[in-house]
Amino acid sequence: MRVLVTRPEPQASATAAELRRRGHEPLPAPLTRVETVAPPAGVAEDADAFLVTSPRAAPFLAALPQRPVYAVGAATARACRAAGASVVHTAEGEWRSLADLVVAQNGGTRVRFVHLAGADVRGRLDRALHRAGHDYRRVTVYRAVAVERLGTALLEQLDRRTIDAATFLSPRAASIWCRLITEADRAPAMSPMIAACMSEAVAAELAALPFADIRVARSLAVDAVLDRLDEAAGPELRPSAEHRPARAPPATPRRATPRRAAP
Missing domain, CATH: 3.40.50.10090 (Rossmann fold)
Structure with a gap:
């Protein structure tokens, strides 16, 4: 899966490295600068x-x-x-x-x-x-400090529907994303994407956008957020057994109406 990493550095690099290890392609999209x-x-x-x-x-x-x-x-x-x-x-x-x-x-x-x-x-x-x-x-x-607008390259990828998912680790990051997407008139581009969220509070900030699915981590840890992406991607993208759930659920079908996965 092609996954947006919305954290700023230096944490973004660690998250990107872990996504690559799990078989995903990270795409940097920091929503703040520290x-x-x-x-x-x-x-x-x-x-x-x-x-x-x-x-x-x-x-x-x-x-x-x-x-x-x-x-x-x-x-x-x-x-x-x-x-x-x-x-x-x-x-x-x-x-x-x-x-x-x-x-x-x-x-x-x-x-x-x-x-x-x-x-x-x-x-x-x-x-x-x-x-x-x-x-x-x-x-x-x-x-x-929140970024003021989304970059041209990111907007082009959203328009081409080439992004599969995005990670959101704080309510503020989710709120910034919602605002920037609305200002850029790109809400329909969320329809094929999965939002992987750290908590219910994070997910609540994204409820106005038409994500295919909003998945909430089962614990307050970055690995738990990425686990939800692994489950959605299917077992073929999980090279390491340590990240394979005992009973992996099938990938969630994409839909225009957001549905929050059970915690």
């Missing part, structure tokens, strides 16, 4: 622990004092360790599980948390921690 934001001086002076909700924020830990780190998921935890963090607690991939982890491990103790984050933050981690009696401060260390 810009670094210098944190204010003394950002960690009074921090008891750090919250990190994206691998993109993890490199900033290298310049900060050693403190316990609470990472939103496994990929973010790996990035935190790579940046030098020695104590990393890992949640299950979304902000609610991170809040639950923090509260469970710090019951009865008032902790001053500094959240290293992007400019756009979803969820109410701040409210959950304040309710539990903790101090919370968010520090913006990067921003993901």
Whole structure:
């Protein structure tokens, strides 16, 4: 399958490599570009622990004092360790599980948390921690700036209906795609495509577009998103047994009306 990779670098290259390993052809189509934001001086002076909700924020830990780190998921935890963090607690991939982890491990103790984050933050981690009696401060260390329009080459491929699928890993990316496609008057070009989404929240942002199918990952991991593409492609495109489901479902027939696959 020819698959759009909508992530920005450097994560896009890793996703593209994994798609090639699985027998797909990745097509780069980043919907944002990441810009670094210098944190204010003394950002960690009074921090008891750090919250990190994206691998993109993890490199900033290298310049900060050693403190316990609470990472939103496994990929973010790996990035935190790579940046030098020695104590990393890992949640299950979304902000609610991170809040639950923090509260469970710090019951009865008032902790001053500094959240290293992007400019756009979803969820109410701040409210959950304040309710539990903790101090919370968010520090913006990067921003993901949305692209203004789709490239000419991508529009031509959409017009020729040569793209089979696209991956969407965040609600914001899905929302940007929906806006750009609508502005370019290319909604009908979605009809032969499968959208592989990280979560139901991501899928909801795409509901207005006539995808052949909208498939939601069974867990909050990039591999789980790609697994849904493998299932749609059929076993002939899965060279590695480790990615072959025990009972692979048949490829979903293409249709004009979007149908969300069961999680």
